[in-house]
Amino acid sequence: MSDRELVVLGTASQAPTRSRHHNGYLLRWDGEGLLFDPGEGTQRQMLLAGVTASQVTWICITHFHADHCLGLPGVLQRMALDQVPHVVDVCYPAENREVFTRLRHAALFRDVLNLRERPVGVNGAVFAGSTFRLEAQRLSHSVPAVGYRLAEPDGRRMLPDRLAAAGIAGRDVGRLQREGRLMAGGRLVTLEEVSEPRRGQRVAFIMDTRLCDAVFALADQADLLICESTFADADAGLAREYGHLTAGQAGRIAAESGARLLVLTHFSQRYDHDPGGAQRLADQAAAAFGGEVVLAADLDRIPVPARRSATPG
Numbered sequence: 001m002s003d004r005e006l007v008v009l010g011t012a013s014q015a016p017t018r019s020r021h022h023n024g025y026l027l028r029w030d031g032e033g034l035l036f037d038p039g040e041g042t043q044r045q046m047l048l049a050g051v052t053a054s055q056v057t058w059i060c061i062t063h064f065h066a067d068h069c070l071g072l073p074g075v076l077q078r079m080a081l082d083q084v085p086h087v088v089d090v091c092y093p094a095e096n097r098e099v100f101t102r103l104r105h106a107a108l109f110r111d112v113l114n115l116r117e118r119p120v121g122v123n124g125a126v127f128a129g130s131t132f133r134l135e136a137q138r139l140s141h142s143v144p145a146v147g148y149r150l151a152e153p154d155g156r157r158m159l160p161d162r163l164a165a166a167g168i169a170g171r172d173v174g175r176l177q178r179e180g181r182l183m184a185g186g187r188l189v190t191l192e193e194v195s196e197p198r199r200g201q202r203v204a205f206i207m208d209t210r211l212c213d214a215v216f217a218l219a220d221q222a223d224l225l226i227c228e229s230t231f232a233d234a235d236a237g238l239a240r241e242y243g244h245l246t247a248g249q250a251g252r253i254a255a256e257s258g259a260r261l262l263v264l265t266h267f268s269q270r271y272d273h274d275p276g277g278a279q280r281l282a283d284q285a286a287a288a289f290g291g292e293v294v295l296a297a298d299l300d301r302i303p304v305p306a307r308r309s310a311t312p313g
């Protein structure tokens with residue numbers, strides 16, 4: 001099992017179907033679990049996916065339409081029931097703090113949760129830690145909405161052949177990484193000589209929105225881009241009217257942003273009755289984007305693509 005992967009809990013927009021639960025996604029990132037947009041039924045989907053309440057360390061809500069948040073009461077109460085001891089950070093559009101509070105207290109329970117609310121009011125960094133930095137951008141939907149971007153800090157990859165040539169091994173490798181230079185074999189060796197730049201991995205999460213500058217900022221050079229594609233290209237008028245993307249637009253975002261893996265999700269129920277309906281969405285995205293396109297299905301596990309070997313651009 002990969003240490004960094006997307007666990008798809010649900011993939012339907014607006015109304016669930018026989019084969020698709022409401023939205024919901026857990027991004028596993030080393031020891032962290034970021035739960036995005038828990039729609040109705042997320043608690044049970046977590047059970048089916050083998051995700052426990054205690055694995056969740058962050059909850060990121062893009063907006064407060066039902067398909068993105070009605071699972072919150074169940075998930076939060078399950079966390080309380082399981083007595084999750086750690087702090088859970090919660091992000092959501094700042095204008096709708098009251099809606100979050102209502103969802104948290106939608107039913108009566110013994111609230112022993114340790115939540116740290118981080119309402120998102122402006123574009124930019126929400127959090128910066130050692131394994132990732134979380135950024136948010138305001139989207140263009142019918143209600144306040146934000147997209148998220150998770151970026152690992154850039155680092156350096158040690159090159160074993162150059163380390164060996166310089167006669168550096170064992171604990172000295174760690175010392176060189178910490179201190180940036182080291183005396184070895186009678187000469188000064190710098191970190192740059194025996195390593196190469198390693199770009200941090202990047203994941204973007206874009207839900208309900210029209211095309212806007214923010215989606216390109218979020219998706220920039222993303223290794224994994226999770227993007228709503230509510231409508232087929234033929235329904236572009238509906239997409240614009242209701243503040244959504246078409247599959248073709250999702251493909252365009254991925255292409256223009258230099259993304260690597262595009263995961264399409266948040267499908268309208270209108271395509272579920274037609275056997276080829278969902279596949280057509282993938283084809284439309286692929287027409288605009290030459291990279292890999294995955295049509296998300298409930299309970300999929302999608303690893304974050306392995307690092308690029310190229311140097312940071």
Ligand SMILES: [Zn+2]
Nearest residue numbers: 013014067208
């Ligand atoms: Zn939605």
